Amino acid sequence: MITLALSKGRIFEETLPLLRAAGIEVLDDPDTSRKLILDTSQPGVRVLVVRASDVPTYVQQGGADLGITGRDTLIEHLAQWGGSVGAAGLYQPLDLGISRCRISVAVRSDFDYAFAVRQGARLRVATKYLAIAREFFAAKGVHADLIKLYGSMELAPLVGLSDAIVDLVSTGNTLRANQLVEVEHIMDISARLIVNQASLKLKQAPMRAIIDAFASAVAA
Ligand code: PRP
Numbered sequence: 197m198i199t200l201a202l203s204k205g206r207i208f209e210e211t212l213p214l215l216r217a218a219g220i221e222v223l224d225d226p227d228t229s230r231k232l233i234l235d236t237s238q239p240g241v242r243v244l245v246v247r248a249s250d251v252p253t254y255v256q257q258g259g260a261d262l263g264i265t266g267r268d269t270l271i272e273h274l275a276q277w278g279g280s281v282g283a284a285g286l287y288q289p290l291d292l293g294i295s296r297c298r299i300s301v302a303v304r305s306d307f308d309y310a311f312a313v314r315q316g317a318r319l320r321v322a323t324k325y326l327a328i329a330r331e332f333f334a335a336k337g338v339h340a341d342l343i344k345l346y347g348s349m350e351l352a353p354l355v356g357l358s359d360a361i362v363d364l365v366s367t368g369n370t371l372r373a374n375q376l377v378e379v380e381h382i383m384d385i386s387a388r389l390i391v392n393q394a395s396l397k398l399k400q401a402p403m404r405a406i407i408d409a410f411a412s413a414v415a416a
Pocket of ligand 1: 346365367371
């Protein structure tokens with residue numbers, strides 16, 4: 197049995213065409229079914245529906261053989277392992293090029309960011325992405341006091357909880373709707389295929405078939 201961990205939403209939707217290219221059709225719809233283990237048209241392949249931030253954990257611990265996760269989620273997960281995919285017992289064979297967005301710094305439109313980040317300054321930053329934010333501001337020589345939030349980061353500067361946020365930006369609509377402006381582009385994000393190293397050794401042929409089919413679909 198090959199087990200693939202996916203999160204609901206954009207990653208799930210955008211993975212379906214890649215699975216189809218590998219000859220795999222998911223037989224349940226996670227939006228209408230409450231099932232967490234989904235059957236596919238291939239009896240030897242199943243899909244787990246997990247929280248986005250849990251995908252790397254499932255694959256690392258062998259609860260799934262493969263998983264699809266955002267680069268953001270993967271970097272935050274790997275921070276516990278010195279940032280190393282290999283140290284976590286994983287391979288990252290493919291950038292799938294789906295679920296693209298970016299991680300940016302945003303502030304209230306009336307906030308003087310350039311003044312605030314002058315050398316040696318302190319900045320209060322609300323984010324879910326502690327490792328990414330820490331690394332980014334350290335490289336700039338800005339002392340960032342990080343405030344961990346789990347969602348709705350855009351609220352923090354509006355109520356004075358922080359000066360800035362570090363968050364995903366896709367269309368920019370959420371920032372605009374909350375009078376925030378993007379002041380720094382930290383990195384581009386896309387979904388990555390991750391693979392449990394031990395699973396790949398034990399189930400070489402069927403896992404290679406899926407990885408190769410994904411690779412061809414991405415190249416095409
Ligand atoms: C993400 C992100 C922003 C929004 C950006 O939130 O945190 O809030 O999408 O997208 P946009 O630029 O197209 O407006 P998501 O809806 O994924 O929920 P989350 O707050 O749980 O991360």
